[in-house]
Amino acid sequence: MAPVRQSRRRFLGALIVAGGALLGVGRFLMPRIKGRQLLLTVPLGDLPHGGALVYRESRVAVIREGDDLYALSLVCTHLGCTVTVTPTELVCPCHGSVYDRQGELLTGPATRPLHRYRVERQGELLVVIA
Numbered sequence: 001m002a003p004v005r006q007s008r009r010r011f012l013g014a015l016i017v018a019g020g021a022l023l024g025v026g027r028f029l030m031p032r033i034k035g036r037q038l039l040l041t042v043p044l045g046d047l048p049h050g051g052a053l054v055y056r057e058s059r060v061a062v063i064r065e066g067d068d069l070y071a072l073s074l075v076c077t078h079l080g081c082t083v084t085v086t087p088t089e090l091v092c093p094c095h096g097s098v099y100d101r102q103g104e105l106l107t108g109p110a111t112r113p114l115h116r117y118r119v120e121r122q123g124e125l126l127v128v129i130a
């Protein structure tokens with residue numbers, strides 16, 4: 001019985017060492033965002049000039065206006081419906097609130113602008129952070 005127990009111990013020890021090594025390597029492969037939640041990574045080449053990429057599942061729009069790159073929450077600040085991105089504005093289908101492409105409120109019943117997420121450029125990626 002003793003050799004089996006020792007073999008199992010060695011196997012578990014090797015597994016722990018391998019897991020630690022993988023975590024160490026993974027740290028360098030993932031975009032660095034100290035202590036914050038990563039929402040999206042967007043290849044900058046996919047983002048059209050004067051356009052937007054809409055991530056409906058994450059309820060985020062990543063927008064490029066000239067040299068300005070930013071990410072807006074698509075959660076309406078009135079009651080939380082998902083706003084729709086049009087070429088000129090963002091419109092809530094539930095009660096009609098309208099926001100400009102910067103997320104500023106144009107028409108209620110909402111009373112606050114859309115939330116703007118923090119973004120960081122990392123090489124050819126735009127990282128959206130909660």
Ligand code: FES
Nearest residue numbers: 076078079092095
């Ligand atoms: S939830 Fe958007 S206007 Fe009411």
